[in-house]
Amino acid sequence: MFSFTVKYFGFLKFVPGLAIVFDAWLKIHTLITKPILLDWIDLIETRMLSLPNTTTHNHKYGGLQFDRYQTEIGHIHSNGLLDMLLTRKIKANLMQQGRILDHHSFKNTGWISFYIRTEGDVQYALELLQLGYERIGERE
Amino acid sequence: MNKPELAKFKGYVAANLVAFALIGLSKLIMADPNVFIYAEFVIIPMLMGVVYTWFMRKYVISTRALAWASCVNCFIAIVLSAAFLREGIICLFIVSPLLLCFVLLGGLLGRYIFRRNNNTLNVSLVSLMLLAFVADSLSGHHYENEVTDTITINAPPAEVWKHVVAYRRNTSPSKYWLFKAGMPSPVESTAEGYYLGAKRKCIFSNGYVFDEKIVTYDENKNLTFDITHQPLDPEIMGHIDILRGQFLLKDNGNNTTTLIGNSWYRLYVFPVWYYDIWAQSITRNVHLRVMEHIKQLSETK
Missing domain, CATH: 3.30.530.20 (START domain)
Structure with missing residues (x-):
């Protein structure tokens, strides 16, 4: 459903607030189809907030965004899709491991996508977010 | 009933009371009371979510629990609408995704503002929503x-x-x-x-x-x-x-x-x-x- 909506109705994300409404519907869909995913996202939020200078807020296109020093580390849509920006070099290395995907919209950039589907994926998502966190740290 | 359960119960009751009181108020101040306005399907459900989380502010609410609570709140509002507003079943079925979405958004917003425990922010946001409600009630809709x-x-x-x-x-x-x-x-x-x-x-x-x-x-x-x-x-x-x-x-x-x-x-x-x-x-x-x-x-x- 998410891919279909992004592909055919993605242009609507520029309507103020609509992506946040869509993400609320995604939450309800997840509540029905895979409620534990909502707990996993909460767990990731708690772990990320335990890192210094990290904050969370709504992502402009829907989802939970993690920032360090007000710079985005990444965001998780309510269907468990983690999107984040890494360097192209780190991305290339991770792509070889075969667990991450090219970002669902921004191909050929440092953006990656990773679907959180199992409990094991939660740990991997945290490792990815840690990489993003450190990347911003190096820039400060 | 233990304290969190009592807080939940109060949250449901208060959220629905506030919603029906505001719908009644909107009918009094609206130019055309037969119109169901944006505020009744967007702002009131959001306020329902905020009111619920205010009663739950002393407790940690997971997103899953908040989503379930939003479903319960929405279900109560729909049953009350069928009983008191004489709405049809299909009509309520059509409205339910909209209500549910905004009750949940209100709940998420409430959880965020009460977590920060910033009274100025809380009062400002709720006042802003009430202002939007009044402005929408007084506007023409055609x-x-x-x-x-x-x-x-x-x-x-x-x-x-x-x-x-x-x-x-x-x-x-x-x-x-x-x-x-x-x-x-x-x-x-x-x-x-x-x-x-x-x-x-x-x-x-x-x-x-x-x-x-x-x-x-x-x-x-x-x-x-x-x-x-x-x-x-x-x-x-x-x-x-x-x-x-x-x-x-x-x-x-x-x-x-x-x-x-x-x-x-x-x-x-x-x-x-x-x-x-x-x-x-x-x-x-x-x-x-x-x-x-x-x-x-x-x-x-």
């Missing part, structure tokens, strides 16, 4: 739209015309899921005559009748009729007025006819970005049900 559908019939216009003005009962099963779910669909049309000014009736599957009057009678080309009276069905009562219907026949010159169906309607429920999707879908399927029946009657030798 929305009309037109839906057009076209089919090709393998018969000349003169043959099609016979079934456009009036047609016998349609006994074929409906394909549209809302009609299958119980929403009334048009099954028969009668006319007191084939002339301008003749009264026409469109009969629905549940026996409801739309009274119509022919306002344009251009034989084999154009039949336009105004709806002069529509039934007080709880599914549509006060939410949509069908204003006018039209059938245009275009001779394709090869023994086929293009039949164009137009309907004009006025919506009394807002936001239109949500309700007009439903209104267009339902109107389109009313058209198609009638037009496919006309096609079948016209093509039968």
Whole structure:
């Protein structure tokens, strides 16, 4: 459903607030189809907030965004899709491991996508977010 | 009942009380109390979510628990709407995704602001929502739209015309899921005559009748009729007025006819970005049900 909506109705994300409404519907869909995913996202939020200078807020296109020093580390849509920006070099290395995907919209950039589907994926998502966190740290 | 359970219970009661009090207030201050405005489907549900989380502010609420609580809050509001506002089941089914979404958004917003424990921010946000509610209640709301559908019939216009003005009962099963779910669909049309000014009736599957009057009678080309009276069905009562219907026949010159169906309607429920999707879908399927029946009657030798 998410891919279909992004592909055919993605242009609507520029309507103020609509992506946040869509993400609320995604939450309800997840509540029905895979409620534990909502707990996993909460767990990731708690772990990320335990890192210094990290904050969370709504992502402009829907989802939970993690920032360090007000710079985005990444965001998780309510269907468990983690999107984040890494360097192209780190991305290339991770792509070889075969667990991450090219970002669902921004191909050929440092953006990656990773679907959180199992409990094991939660740990991997945290490792990815840690990489993003450190990347911003190096820039400060 | 332990303390968190009691807080939940109070949250549900207070959220619904606030919602119904605000709906009552909006009816008092609105220029047209028959209109269900944006504030009633967006701001009030958000406030319901905020009120619920205010009662739960001393406890950690997981997103899953908040989503479930939003479902419960929404369910209570829907049951109360059916009981006190006399809303129809299908109507409530249509409104429920919108309500649920904004109750959940309000809950998430409430959880965020009460976590920060910033009273200035809390008061500002709630005041802003109430201000938007009052402003929306006092604003004018008027929305009309037109839906057009076209089919090709393998018969000349003169043959099609016979079934456009009036047609016998349609006994074929409906394909549209809302009609299958119980929403009334048009099954028969009668006319007191084939002339301008003749009264026409469109009969629905549940026996409801739309009274119509022919306002344009251009034989084999154009039949336009105004709806002069529509039934007080709880599914549509006060939410949509069908204003006018039209059938245009275009001779394709090869023994086929293009039949164009137009309907004009006025919506009394807002936001239109949500309700007009439903209104267009339902109107389109009313058209198609009638037009496919006309096609079948016209093509039968």
